[in-house]
Amino acid sequence: MDLTTLNLVLAIEQTRSITRGAEREHLALAAASKRLSDLESRLGVQLFERRARGVEPTEACRALVRHIRALHASLHALESEVVEFARGIKGHLRIAANAGSIAECLPPDLVAFSQAHPQIRISLEDLTSAEVQAAVAEGRADVGVFTAPLLDNRLQTWTYRQGRLAVLVPKGHALSKRSAVSFDDLLDYDLIGLHAGAAAQDMMIEQAVARGRTLNARLQVRGFDAIAQLVEAGLGVAVLPGGPAERFARVFDLKALRLDEDWAQRDYVLAVARQERLPMVVQRFVDQLCPPPAKDSLPVKDD
Template sequence: MRFDLVTLNLVLAIAETRNITRAAEREHLALAAASKRLKDLETRLGVQLFERRARGVETTEAGRALVRHIRSLNASLHALESEVVEFSRGIKGHLRVAANAAAIAESLPGDLAAFSREHPQIRISLEDLTSAEVQAAVADGRADVGIFVGPATDGRLSTWPYRAGDLAVALPRGHVLAGSGQALTFDQLLDFDIVGLPSGASVHQRMLQRALEAGRTLNARLQVRGFDAIAQLVDAGLGVAVLPAAVARRFERLFAIEVRPLDEPWAHRRYLLAARSQPVLPTVVQRFIDALVARAAEA
């Protein structure tokens, strides 16, 4: 079944405006032509995409599914156009990388810089996502390579070991748990408010799981994106936090916080590189994965 972009963009416009007349105007179509295009598409698909109401139209379940794919298609077309245009400027490839915040904060910048120096004609774009979001982005084709904290939970991915890191506890200076310099267990933190990353972040999911196993409640009162925001909230005395140790040590020099080791088996974490499973990876993707695996082995 063939689709034309004019009709698909009309469907998107109707869904967004909830009005066929306004959608036709937006897409520079006569109302009669727009109505015919919509009717023909619904006939070909064998489903109703919109329900006509007194105040406009409502998208059906089938219509919402189609709209999701249209948006994904438009994003891919935009990326295609941008990437092809870049070839005229000497760019030979575009690599979309999605990584979780800890990987970006701990080790990824140096590896990206080294790869860019060795491959100046490959443009890299980087998106900060939770580990769960990274896996979904790679599996759905919105990113070429993902970097996240294992384990991998999406069967559509192939993974490679990358780097490792430890978690630590950040406390406000003067906190009742501060001062001794000894490692803390996670159970000791459950009596206090927790400042952390949003749901979906690997460390949040791990803390939630551990609290449930202990029959306790995770007092995740403040959830923000960004380790610097977490450190500032801990500095303000609004809770305690579990952060990548390397990141926490950097913030210890900037804010009034104290960093202590976290004495838990899951405090030692391994990062994974991931790409969508396929018989042969694109050359740029394979080259990037090989480079990062090699640098991690050297480290």
Template sequence: MNLVLAIEQTRSITKGAAREHLALAAASKRVSDLEARLGVQLFERRARGVEPTEACRALVRHIRSLHASLHALESEVVEFARGIKGHLRIAANSGAIAECLPADLAAFLQAHPQIRISLEDMTSAEAQAAVADGRADVGIFTPPVLDNRVQHWSYRPARLAVLVPEDHPLADRSAVTFSDLLDYDLIGLHAGASAQELMREQALARGRTLNARLQVRGFDAIAQLVEAGLGVAVLPEVPAERFSRVFKVRLLQLNEPWAARDYCLGVARQERQPAVLQRFVESLCPQSKVDQTAPPRRDPSDNQDLQNRKPA
């Protein structure tokens, strides 16, 4: 595979063979053998070298992906020699990262310093898919749960709030409804973010259109755009309250039933979770320890005894 990559990059079997320290005849035979095994032509021979076919380009994409995976594998295994005892890959939505997850991660790492954690910011749907497909060990997201391959527990309650500019017509209120906001431009996260999709659904339910003219990545960018008077925003209450102390914006309560929501913690369904993962789940969701306890198994003879009993 390294030979194929070298030839694709140099556009020459001769140069590719030299880079991999192979004789030209040996390199040619390896390419021919691989083409025979795959049943496709990888390179078109030309007067001034070779040109990769579409099949070769597809193969090269996989080779590069394998190289990246092998590098990650090596890096992770080397960490065990340095005293690391486990690695957790966490995919979480922006709200959980901004509201509650950092403190819980810090507490867990303080109690388990030999465990390494990788955290990636994803939408709720992406986090669930990453867990279901095995690209993440843990997902933190808001409902609904979209994949039955994901086992989940309630993690933390949360609430959405509203930010408006200080001189906005709604700024003198303490609370607003979602209908109050639909007359103004709404600043939100990128498409696919759970709060953004929820607002779109709520607007449609009211027969209105969501004026989502500005969509950015990051709550701090949203707060700055609100301060500049470019619109209003609905975002998690904890970062919203924090921004109200930093920027020239007002924090308003959102009087809607759907403003109260929960963050969920999800893992892939399997009969037995790895010890490190189970410890993490129980740390963030103590109720999971009870949920995972299997019900007592009934002795098969009990069923036979019931069948043999005659009514009195």
């Protein structure tokens, strides 16, 4: 299964024509037809339905096209990363982190690591805690930062930082005269939360169910800044990490309150995939953010 044939499939799918697809890939029509026929025989499926005015991709073809596009993205990333070595870049560290860690604690540590290791390129992806763990376990990220609990035993973890959830209410709200509130206090109001899958949102749902109550999740959005603006507009109250809650209280017409619950205290976890030896770039990052006792440190292999 070669790239020329896969690119031909993509061209035919986009043009809805074997002739135009062949032209776009600079192939003779007979050669393109032969490649397509051989690929269909190898896969044991029909990729295109022939119509009077061209072809229509089958479901099998659409599935194949998704993988071809993913392959193109991977090849582009591969080329970009290898070319960087010619410009003096000595490594690439892929980090996946949840929104809370990015908002509360991770940026200063990334700056410090970048200053100490200017020849290592860092990429950062914002995912939910569950998505972070899957990305690291499956090799799509080198390091993950997420909120406990650990869901995947394929990971080696360290405690990175601690954070605490807070409550954001509009100034003048019935709760705004307090300095702290319980979760029961919040269940009487509309709650503005993060999208499904966010650790804090899942925890609130779990806590509401345990109390035999319903979580009035009026709005769910992506991004703490959007939550703050909706709270300021009077559409509800919100539970979010304490760091951003305090910052928003200084910028918007809001008040940050302590959430007086044991589960409001959260551990941020640093994780890598379990392996006998960590690549040097990854080990340096782990050691800088979570200097472990010698017995907890994984052996290092040179890149």
